[in-house]
Amino acid sequence: MRARHFAPLLLICISLTGCGGDGEPKASDCMRAEGVSWYPDPDPVTGEFTDRGLTPEQRASLKRNHADALRKCMGR
Numbered sequence: 001m002r003a004r005h006f007a008p009l010l011l012i013c014i015s016l017t018g019c020g021g022d023g024e025p026k027a028s029d030c031m032r033a034e035g036v037s038w039y040p041d042p043d044p045v046t047g048e049f050t051d052r053g054l055t056p057e058q059r060a061s062l063k064r065n066h067a068d069a070l071r072k073c074m075g076r
Contacts, residue, residue, distance in 0.1 A: 030073035036066050 027049065031039035038058060042049050051059060062070060 027073045031066070031069055034066070034069035034073065036062070036069060 026042065028039050028041050040049070040051075040053050054062075
């Protein structure tokens, strides 16, 4: 398999297993464990978080009510 095909497949695999490449829980799993049940999964291709699927109320709630969870889970 060529290297250019490997990276996207690895990201998809990681997103499906619930862990990062180093065995650490994903940020989305961490956020859910911190009580943010509606926190979205990362993009399965890029592995990056996008807030496009969040409502304005959810974005505001992340900043207002879940700042500690964001620092804990995103600071990995």
